[in-house]
Amino acid sequence: MYPDDLGQLRQPRNHHGRRASDQLYRHDESCTGGGAGMKPTDAELIRAAFKARSFAYTPYSHFKVGAALLAKNGMVYTGCNIENAGYTPTNCAERTALFKAVSEGVTEFTDIAIVGSLDGKKNTLVTGPCGVCRQALYEFCGPRLRVLMAKSEDDYIETTLGDLLPYGFGPTNLEIEPGAD
Numbered sequence: 219m220y221p222d223d224l225g226q227l228r229q230p231r232n233h234h235g236r237r238a239s240d241q242l243y244r245h246d247e248s249c250t251g252g253g254a255g256m257k258p259t260d261a262e263l264i265r266a267a268f269k270a271r272s273f274a275y276t277p278y279s280h281f282k283v284g285a286a287l288l289a290k291n292g293m294v295y296t297g298c299n300i301e302n303a304g305y306t307p308t309n310c311a312e313r314t315a316l317f318k319a320v321s322e323g324v325t326e327f328t329d330i331a332i333v334g335s336l337d338g339k340k341n342t343l344v345t346g347p348c349g350v351c352r353q354a355l356y357e358f359c360g361p362r363l364r365v366l367m368a369k370s371e372d373d374y375i376e377t378t379l380g381d382l383l384p385y386g387f388g389p390t391n392l393e394i395e396p397g398a399d
């Protein structure tokens with residue numbers, strides 16, 4: 219997304235200044251989630267994304283991204299971007315998280331938190347998912363997925379995948395249930 223677009227999105231659904239309780243946070247213990255059953259708060263999900271970002275492998279762009287994908291069963295799957303000397307094999311944080319989950323048999327999701335910034339710098343813009351990740355997420359999540367694009371735990375834009383990928387092409391176009399095998 220371009221900065222101007224992000225500015226427009228920031229107006230109606232800006233969570234700047236909101237301070238969410240973090241005392242219930244229990245989803246930062248591993249890359250494969252902190253346990254089923256309890257829905258994490260937005261702040262908890264964003265914090266998990268920040269932790270995942272710390273593992274980003276970015277020797278070329280130095281732009282580190284973290285994502286935390288909340289499954290319907292309460293598990294959180296995290297991912298970071300992983301670059302490659304061949305450039306093309308580079309994988310985004312969102313797809314790392316998604317593919318981790320799907321590879322473990324989890325295909326239903328409700329929320330994703332995304333954070334990104336240049337290494338050693340603080341976020342000045344939110345980081346939206348790239349077009350490829352929007353399409354990859356749409357396959358399993360459809361338009362209702364909540365997307366939290368965060369600068370910090372209490373400064374983030376809440377939107378949906380449907381807003382980010384209007385008229386998205388997905389399994390239903392082929393008369394298949396999302397996530398069906």
Ligand SMILES: [Zn+2]
Nearest residue numbers: 310347348351
């Ligand atoms: Zn991407």
